[in-house]
Amino acid sequence: MKFVHFLGPALAVMHSVVRVTLPGQTKPTPSRDSMQLTVVRKRDGDWHGEALMNARTLAMERQNFLDDHDSLSAEAQRQVSDLVALLKKRHR
Numbered sequence: 001m002k003f004v005h006f007l008g009p010a011l012a013v014m015h016s017v018v019r020v021t022l023p024g025q026t027k028p029t030p031s032r033d034s035m036q037l038t039v040v041r042k043r044d045g046d047w048h049g050e051a052l053m054n055a056r057t058l059a060m061e062r063q064n065f066l067d068d069h070d071s072l073s074a075e076a077q078r079q080v081s082d083l084v085a086l087l088k089k090r091h092r
Contacts, residue, residue: 002035010042018054022070031066033057 002015016036019028039051056063069080 012040012047014038014040017057029066029070031058031063031070 002017004012004014006012014037016038018032018034018036020032020034021028022032034054034056036055037053038049040047041050042048058066069077072080
């Protein structure tokens, strides 16, 4: 949770960051990082979500690359990572 901003005694906006670990993975997948804004209202003593906005935190180009990368086998992901590291090294 990043923050909660109370608009009144029974109304608030929450800002949170969400990380997702895909099935078969052991670590969160950066291409799935999101931020959420949630409007919550207190009714009958309990807080209830009234509205939710969920947005990815990456540029679309990066998102498309990471989605494609995530769909590769572990070996193919390693090969791509090795190639990117080699290209970075050559451009320094």
